[in-house]
Amino acid sequence: MDKTSKVNPNKEFYGKILTGIEIFVRSLIEENVEVVFGCPGNAVLGIFDALIDIAGSDSSEARIKIIFARHEAGAVLSASGYARATGKPGVVIVSSGPGASNLVTGIADANMDSVPLVIFTAQVPTKLIGNETFQEVDIVGITRPITKHNFLVTKISELTTTIKSAFYIAKTGRPGPVLVDLPRDILSEKFAFEYPEKINLRGYNPVYSAHSGQIKRAAEVINNSSRPVIIAGGGVIASNAFAELREFARKINSPVTTTLMAQGVYPEDDPLSLGMLGMHGTWYANFAVNESDCVIAIGSRLDERVTGDTNKFAPNAKKIHIDIDPASISKNVKVDVPIVGDVKDALKKLIPLVKNLNTEEWLKQIKKWKKEHPLKYELGREIRVQYVIEKLRELTGGNAVIITDVGQFQMWTAQFFKFLYPRTHITSGGLGTMGFSLPASIGVAMAVKDRPIISLNGNRGFQMNIQELATIAAYNLPIKILIFNDGHIDITRQWQELHWKKSFNEILIDKSCPDFIKIAEAYGIQSFRVDLTSDVESTLKKALALRDKPVLIEFKTIYEENVFPHIPIGGSAKDIIEH
Numbered sequence: 392m393d394k395t396s397k398v399n400p401n402k403e404f405y406g407k408i409l410t411g412i413e414i415f416v417r418s419l420i421e422e423n424v425e426v427v428f429g430c431p432g433n434a435v436l437g438i439f440d441a442l443i444d445i446a447g448s449d450s451s452e453a454r455i456k457i458i459f460a461r462h463e464a465g466a467v468l469s470a471s472g473y474a475r476a477t478g479k480p481g482v483v484i485v486s487s488g489p490g491a492s493n494l495v496t497g498i499a500d501a502n503m504d505s506v507p508l509v510i511f512t513a514q515v516p517t518k519l520i521g522n523e524t525f526q527e528v529d530i531v532g533i534t535r536p537i538t539k540h541n542f543l544v545t546k547i548s549e550l551t552t553t554i555k556s557a558f559y560i561a562k563t564g565r566p567g568p569v570l571v572d573l574p575r576d577i578l579s580e581k582f583a584f585e586y587p588e589k590i591n592l593r594g595y596n597p598v599y600s601a602h603s604g605q606i607k608r609a610a611e612v613i614n615n616s617s618r619p620v621i622i623a624g625g626g627v628i629a630s631n632a633f634a635e636l637r638e639f640a641r642k643i644n645s646p647v648t649t650t651l652m653a654q655g656v657y658p659e660d661d662p663l664s665l666g667m668l669g670m671h672g673t674w675y676a677n678f679a680v681n682e683s684d685c686v687i688a689i690g691s692r693l694d695e696r697v698t699g700d701t702n703k704f705a706p707n708a709k710k711i712h713i714d715i716d717p718a719s720i721s722k723n724v725k726v727d728v729p730i731v732g733d734v735k736d737a738l739k740k741l742i743p744l745v746k747n748l749n750t751e752e753w754l755k756q757i758k759k760w761k762k763e764h765p766l767k768y769e770l771g772r773e774i775r776v777q778y779v780i781e782k783l784r785e786l787t788g789g790n791a792v793i794i795t796d797v798g799q800f801q802m803w804t805a806q807f808f809k810f811l812y813p814r815t816h817i818t819s820g821g822l823g824t825m826g827f828s829l830p831a832s833i834g835v836a837m838a839v840k841d842r843p844i845i846s847l848n849g850n851r852g853f854q855m856n857i858q859e860l861a862t863i864a865a866y867n868l869p870i871k872i873l874i875f876n877d878g879h880i881d882i883t884r885q886w887q888e889l890h891w892k893k894s895f896n897e898i899l900i901d902k903s904c905p906d907f908i909k910i911a912e913a914y915g916i917q918s919f920r921v922d923l924t925s926d927v928e929s930t931l932k933k934a935l936a937l938r939d940k941p942v943l944i945e946f947k948t949i950y951e952e953n954v955f956p957h958i959p960i961g962g963s964a965k966d967i968i969e970h
Contacts, residue, residue, distance in 0.1 A: 411578035432486020434513030461858040465830035467497030472834030488526030503821025507566035516576040539567030564597030565716040601732030610744035616685035625652030626690015635738035655810035674764035681964035703963035796828035798849040826855025877950035911943040
């Protein structure tokens with residue numbers, strides 16, 4: 392925000408002596424923060440009071456909404472859901488000690504999936520740091536390996552510069568979480584308020600402009616190919632390069648497959664779409680990559696869940712890799728043409744140089760593969776998750792935001808929902824964090840007002856952050872919460888069955904599974920239980936019709952069902968288990 396703008400509510404405070412807390416809140420206003428997620432605690436009560444007084448009153452021009460989670464783990468995942476749905480940094484404020492350390496899994500999750508977060512943790516006074524003071528943890532040290540960067544503020548004079556730097560680092564280059572540790576004495580000191588317009592950080596200069604020479608090399612490789620495949624990753628979403636990706640794919644007549652993190656960047660009902668690639672990707676996506684002569688990876692880490700055995704990945708293809716993070720290129724798969732830069736910039740430069748390729752025979756082959764190896768399941772009296780996903784897709788027209796937890800249903804959602812729009816499949820990819828969906832859906836609900844918000848959960852993962860039902864109820868968030876209860880730890884049971892000793896008694900949790908309907912009712916949330924396939928559609932319609940309130944549905948699903956296709960760890964497309 393321009394400091395001289397008449398709409399800047401901070402203008403009258405430039406140069407005035409303010410407390411550290413007041414400076415902190417004014418800094419959030421400068422960053423146009425709309426919502427913060429946090430938990431109250433003694434060390435941050437002053438911050439929340441100031442947020443309400445300064446940025447939360449009806450007369451304030453820069454209103455900041457506060458969402459109080461019931462657990463810090465919920466707060467950080469809520470912020471992550473908000474960031475994934477908007478592309479803006481999610482903001483977290485928690486107390487010191489256990490309040491800070493409870494964030495660790497959510498921070499690691501955001502770091503793996505390149506999600507921009509700015510996390511503020513309270514800290515004991517500077518003179519007591521290192522003395523094992525009450526509720527002290529070295530959160531900077533703990534989170535150093537799982538943040539993009541972190542700061543400990545030791546002087547009030549550095550507070551605004553640090554906050555400005557944190558937001559800049561979080562959202563530029565390859566996005567990620569940044570943590571700022573705030574000692575209590577810094578927050579109580581006073582200093583003149585000024586907010587920097589720009590920031591210069593020595594050694595941090597993300598490359599946005601793709602090298603023209605590498606672009607030309609890539610165009611030459613593409614123009615000489617007859618069996619191209621585009622692999623779109625989460626970097627396409629981070630760059631907002633959806634239109635460019637679609638224009639590029641259609642110009643070179645190339646099929647497009649996506650990673651789990653990129654679903655929706657290319658419409659999955661389009662003839663060129665191959666759906667998701669990798670361990671539980673479609674048969675035809677994996678074989679198209681395997682038989683391709685030119686793989687164009689765009690904004691993807693090409694991790695092992697996508698590639699399988701890297702020595703056998705796309706063995707006959709020239710490989711082009713576009714990514715803003717130079718460390719991601721050739722990290723897992725050696726490539727022929729590396730392009731460092733912003734995905735949108737690279738595609739804009741590449742599109743004029745590539746030809747309208749004749750891929751008729753290639754697309755004919757892929758169409759044949761799709762017909763011979765479709766995704767399928769058996770429909771019966773007992774509920775299959777795949778059927779619920781397809782009905783959900785049909786009833787919403789694909790115009791919903793789906794927030795998945797981790798498990799078999801996560802993969803079935805990726806396979807059967809047929810995503811049309813970016814930022815509509817919100818999920819934990821790299822870390823695979825169980826307990827993700829329920830709190831993440833809270834963040835999505837704060838960002839998205841024009842689409843149904845649907846949280847998909849397993850019976851085990853749902854219980855990991857079940858306390859956030861209280862948050863959903865308190866703010867009356869219109870989230871539709873679906874629980875697929877198969878009486879097992881679903882994906883773990885599948886791995887036991889396929890690869891280990893079938894120790895089902897150890898992972899059968901039905902006897903200890905609570906009555907989710909009673910729990911929902913205890914929180915004042917309307918709920919339904921569905922036992923038969925014949926009742927799935929009518930119940931979903933009832934829930935979706937209740938647009939202005941939360942609803943929980945428990946589906947009793949068949950537990951013997953496995954997710955296929957499946958490529959075993961260390962395998963390749965040739966090792967795929969189809970059913």
